[in-house]
Amino acid sequence: GAVVSQHPSWVICKSGTSVKIECRSLDFQATTMFWYRQFPKQSLMLMATSNEGSKATYEQGVEKDKFLINHASLTLSTLTVTSAHPEDSSFYICSALVTFGSSQPQHFGDGTRLSIL
Amino acid sequence: DAKTTQPTSMDCAEGRAANLPCNHSTISGNEYVYWYRQIHSQGPQYIIHGLKNNETNEMASLIITEDRKSSTLILPHATLRDTAVYYCIVRERNTGFQKLVFGTGTRLLVSP
Numbered sequence: 001g002a003v004v005s006q007h008p009s010w011v012i013c014k015s016g017t018s019v020k021i022e023c024r025s026l027d028f029q030a031t032t033m034f035w036y037r038q039f040p041k042q043s044l045m046l047m048a049t050s051n052e053g054s055k056a057t058y059e060q061g062v063e064k065d066k067f068l069i070n071h072a073s074l075t076l077s078t079l080t081v082t083s084a085h086p087e088d089s090s091f092y093i094c095s096a097l098v099t100f101g102s103s104q105p106q107h108f109g110d111g112t113r114l115s116i117l
Numbered sequence: 118d119a120k121t122t123q124p125t126s127m128d129c130a131e132g133r134a135a136n137l138p139c140n141h142s143t144i145s146g147n148e149y150v151y152w153y154r155q156i157h158s159q160g161p162q163y164i165i166h167g168l169k170n171n172e173t174n175e176m177a178s179l180i181i182t183e184d185r186k187s188s189t190l191i192l193p194h195a196t197l198r199d200t201a202v203y204y205c206i207v208r209e210r211n212t213g214f215q216k217l218v219f220g221t222g223t224r225l226l227v228s229p
Contacts, residue, residue, distance in 0.1 A: 006160070034216060043204075044161070044219040093160045095217075103149050103168070106217060108160035 003027050004096050006109030014117055015086060021079045021112045023094030029074035030096035034106065035067070038091040050077045084116045120144065121205045126224040129199075135192040137223050139205030142186040149208055150181060151217065152190045154201040161204065161219075164190065195227045 003026040013019055023033055032051050036044040048058045048069050056069035066088075068080040077096075081088055091113050095106040122140045129135040141150060149168050153161040165172055165179045167188070172179045178191040192199055204222040 002163075004160075036219075043221050044155075046216050046218070049216060091158075095160075103166065105151060105163045105166055107163060108153075110160045111158070113158070 002098065002107040004030075004094065004107045004109040006094055006112050008112060009110065010113040010115070012115045012117065013084065016083055019081045019084055019114060021081075021092055021094075021114075023077045023079070023096070023109055025075045025096040025107075028096075028098050030077075030098065031074065032097040033071060033077040034095045034097070035069060035077075035079050036093045036095070038093060038111075044093060047079075081114065084114070086116045089114055089116045120148075120207045120218070121220050123203070123205055123220065123223045125221065126226070129192075129195045129225060129227050131197055131227055131229050132194055135195040135199065135225060135227070137190040137192075137203050137205075137225065138187065139190070140187045141205070141207050144185050144207050150179070150185075150188050151206045151208055152177070152179065153204045153206065153217075154199075155204065155222070156198075156201045162201075164203075195225075197227050197229065199225065200227045201225060 005024045007022045035047045037047050038044045046059050047062045048056045050056045050069050050071040052071045052074050058064045071077040091111050093111040095108040097106050098104045149166050151166040152164040155161045164176050167179045181188045202222040202224050206217050
């Protein structure tokens with residue numbers, strides 16, 4: 001159980017385009033989802049916390065207008081990288097939390113590798 | 118900032134037990150210890166978590182010291198597929214701060 005699916009697995013696009021990444025909880029409802037970014041040879045950095053039906057909470061230094069997050073249902077959150085540029089190239093990973101306020105762990109998707117040319 | 122410190126890297130022979138230490142000397146009473154691992158180019162995989170008692174599941178055992186200032190993740194019979202970066206993370210339970218803060222982790226290399 002507790003499977004999180006991310007789509008697409010990898011994407012290559014031209015500078016200036018917008019890219020949408022989907023994160024789905026397949027066998028559970030996730031009130032909270034998280035978006036991380038990971039650069040090569042570095043650890044995961046939290047970008048934002050996404051709660052179903054409300055605005056996302058962004059970490060310091062993350063541009064909310066650049067990284068649009070929508071969590072419209074209990075099984076789907078999306079991250080849109082708007083007007084992407086080469087410096088946005090990274091590995092984007094989402095995770096989902098089964099129950100808010102419990103000790104249950106977050107479960108992660110397999111990530112999306114984004115390359116901006 | 119991460120609240121844990123781990124060795125940068127460790128080696129283990131295939132079939133032997135891998136013991137990965139983690140120091141979390143500033144842990145507070147309502148914080149759990151979580152272990153995840155990340156195999157190259159994949160998302161982190163949950164392994165185990167605990168509060169103060171030792172825990173065991175099908176993947177690993179977690180030993181937490183009595184003062185809770187450190188813990189050890191034990192992979193009883195390491196295989197080549199256990200080669201990964203292992204992250205030890207502390208996280209509060211009953212607050213709004215559900216986020217995980219990843220440190221640099223321990224790169225475990227299992228060799229034949």
